Structure formats: C-alpha cells, structure tokens
Amino acid sequence: MTAQYPGMDDDARPDKAPQLADDDVLSILLEQHVRIRTLFGVVKGTEGDRRKDAFDELRGLLAVHETAEEMIVRPTAKKIAGGEEAEARNSEEKDANKVLVQLEKMDLSSFEFEAQFARFEQDVLAHADHEESEEFPALAAGCSPEQRRAMGRRLAMAERIAPTHPHPTAAGSPAMQWTLGPFASLLDRARDAFTAAGK
Numbered sequence: 001m002t003a004q005y006p007g008m009d010d011d012a013r014p015d016k017a018p019q020l021a022d023d024d025v026l027s028i029l030l031e032q033h034v035r036i037r038t039l040f041g042v043v044k045g046t047e048g049d050r051r052k053d054a055f056d057e058l059r060g061l062l063a064v065h066e067t068a069e070e071m072i073v074r075p076t077a078k079k080i081a082g083g084e085e086a087e088a089r090n091s092e093e094k095d096a097n098k099v100l101v102q103l104e105k106m107d108l109s110s111f112e113f114e115a116q117f118a119r120f121e122q123d124v125l126a127h128a129d130h131e132e133s134e135e136f137p138a139l140a141a142g143c144s145p146e147q148r149r150a151m152g153r154r155l156a157m158a159e160r161i162a163p164t165h166p167h168p169t170a171a172g173s174p175a176m177q178w179t180l181g182p183f184a185s186l187l188d189r190a191r192d193a194f195t196a197a198g199k
Helices: 025-045 048-081 083-105 111-142 145-161 174-197
Strands: none
Touching: 025 048, 025 111, 025 145, 048 083, 048 111, 048 145, 083 111
C-alpha cells in the first residue's frame, strides 16, 4: 500500500517519489503527524482520566518522534535542505521539549494548563507544517525511495530506544540524542512501567 505526499497534486509531485510506501520514512512521519494532531484534539476535548491518558500518549509520541527525527532524519535533511533548515527544525524541537516538561508538571484540569497547552499546540503544529512543506519535500526529491525506506527502518530502530519523556538537555542536537538518548530511555521506560503498575 502507498500513500500520496500531502499538499501535492499529481502534476506537482516529484518524479522520484510519486507515492510513498508504508515503510518510507516520510510516510511513517506523516502518519505520526496525523496521530499528534488527533491527540491534541482529544486532550482539548476531554477531561479527567481520558485527558490524562491522551496527554500521556501525546507526550510519549512527541518525545519519541522528535528524538528519532533528530537522530535519523535531520542529518540527511541538513545535507539536502541545508543547515539553516535543519537548525530551525532542531531549535523548534528544543523549545517544544522545554514546554512539554512544564506541561508534564501541571494540573491537567487547570486554566494554566489549558492556556499553555493551546500555545504549545500552535507551536507544534506550525513545526509540523514547516516539516511537511519544507523539509519533507526536500527529502522526497533528494533521496531515492530505497534510501527513504532504509531511513524508515533506522527511524523505527531509533524509536525503540528513544526516551518517552522530554529531555531538554539533549533536544535539538542529534549528537546529544545519540549520546544521552539511550540512557534517558532506560530511565523513562522504567518510570513508565512503575507508573503503569501503580494504576
């Protein structure tokens, strides 16, 4: 099964990648963007345990998604789309990581959380839009389908060792993600297991 690259009609689609295979790195990331957008809506539209569960899923998905992007996608994007593009996306992810740490500590039913969460949603979705309109088309044009599928496999591996909570110290730096990420992941996954056991 294949997916079309969003925002491009057939005439505008790059010849090298008219469609995206399920294991193409861009297809994987785009599907995650859809899930992220959905979870923002669930968090805003629910309360109590349902809101907490949705926020926890969103927090975990964002932490894993951004870490894996920085480790696997960003170095290639830097070569193809340029250092300025890669640094802008890394900087946005670092900022988002800091806000996510703050949100994690808040009472999810508070006005403070809702106000901060609304700003966070705008920033994260703007970041995703930048990726989809700038970074992803460059990767679609600059990498062969085989290269993007190989990146998809590496992305899946990176996601398995990525932290499930925000870590601003490593965020925004692929080198720091490779250095600190696996250790932070062990701590995060142990923390998640203890939290789940306590429910």
